[in-house]
Amino acid sequence: MRVSENMVIESFLKNLHSAQGRLFERNQEVASGKKLNRPSDAPSDSSRLVRLRDDVSRINQYYRNINHADLVLGTTEDALNNLSNLVTKVQERAGYGVNGTMTQQDRDAVATEIRSLQEEIIRIASIKVNGKYAFSGSEVLTEPLVLNAGSYDYQGDDRALMVEISPGEKIQVNVTGDESFSEPGTDLINTLTTLIQQLESGDPDAARQSMAEIQKAQETISLTRVRVGTNRQRLDGAKQRLDQEFLQLTSTVSEMEDADMAEAISGLVQAETGLRATLSVGARISQLNLFDILG
Numbered sequence: 001m002r003v004s005e006n007m008v009i010e011s012f013l014k015n016l017h018s019a020q021g022r023l024f025e026r027n028q029e030v031a032s033g034k035k036l037n038r039p040s041d042a043p044s045d046s047s048r049l050v051r052l053r054d055d056v057s058r059i060n061q062y063y064r065n066i067n068h069a070d071l072v073l074g075t076t077e078d079a080l081n082n083l084s085n086l087v088t089k090v091q092e093r094a095g096y097g098v099n100g101t102m103t104q105q106d107r108d109a110v111a112t113e114i115r116s117l118q119e120e121i122i123r124i125a126s127i128k129v130n131g132k133y134a135f136s137g138s139e140v141l142t143e144p145l146v147l148n149a150g151s152y153d154y155q156g157d158d159r160a161l162m163v164e165i166s167p168g169e170k171i172q173v174n175v176t177g178d179e180s181f182s183e184p185g186t187d188l189i190n191t192l193t194t195l196i197q198q199l200e201s202g203d204p205d206a207a208r209q210s211m212a213e214i215q216k217a218q219e220t221i222s223l224t225r226v227r228v229g230t231n232r233q234r235l236d237g238a239k240q241r242l243d244q245e246f247l248q249l250t251s252t253v254s255e256m257e258d259a260d261m262a263e264a265i266s267g268l269v270q271a272e273t274g275l276r277a278t279l280s281v282g283a284r285i286s287q288l289n290l291f292d293i294l295g
Helices: 002-032 043-097 104-125 188-200 204-257 261-285 290-294
Strands: 145-148 151-154 162-166 169-172
Touching: 043 104, 043 162, 043 188, 043 204, 104 188, 151 188, 162 204, 169 204, 188 204
Parallel strands: none
Antiparallel strands: 145 151, 162 169
16 A cells, blocks of 8 residues: 555656646747757757857857947048148139249248148048047057158058958958058158248249149049048948858757747646645645555
8 A cells, every 4th residue: 555655656757747847948039039048958959959059149249240340431531621721722822822923932832831731631540439530540549640850651551450340241441551641652741841842942943843732632632532431331231141151040049949939838837736736636645644545
């Protein structure tokens, strides 16, 4: 008789453990809103979810790269636009300065204006993005222009900084000094110094030659602006493609792991009912005696 009683108790305990497990799982499902809370819930789906989440993480890294690139390129584009506007003002003022009807006093005044514009251009050349110089190539901690014996020397390099914005797609995010104001043959900053000196010395013919060099520098700036603008468009295109991929991935992840709340709550109610029924059986077992077992 003892053996039969033990079997009844063991069966009850097994059923109780099972009922408690189902209730725990349903509680977790309702509380988390997820039907997969641990790998053992569905090993094959869990493995796939890991891969999908890795893909989502990869896309998020591309988003961070794009945001960084857009910040750098956007700041650089604004700087180049301002630089171009300043050079246009220099050209306008220099045009007055080389006019044959101008007095030397007039030319001195124009030279003073151009010196002020040159100072603004130098400030633009030294802009930073997140504490790093935008126009120093890869030497981002080095100030691009340094005054040396009356002329400005470029301290950066011509190395491009590349950022991956989508699988296999990289873009250049920096602009070097030789692409904006110090390219050999079109050295904007030092040519401005020469132009100022020519106006102050009353040599309009020589000043016209400097103006031709400044025009070349303006053309270089324009080409760089186009490249920067094109790269920003590429950023937009890459982001749109990532948005589509991200939406597909998150939708798939949601379908695999998100619980149907109506179904989950129904399952919770059933689990609670099952546990109560099991406990009711246990209450009767505790009252069993030898005659109950014998029937």
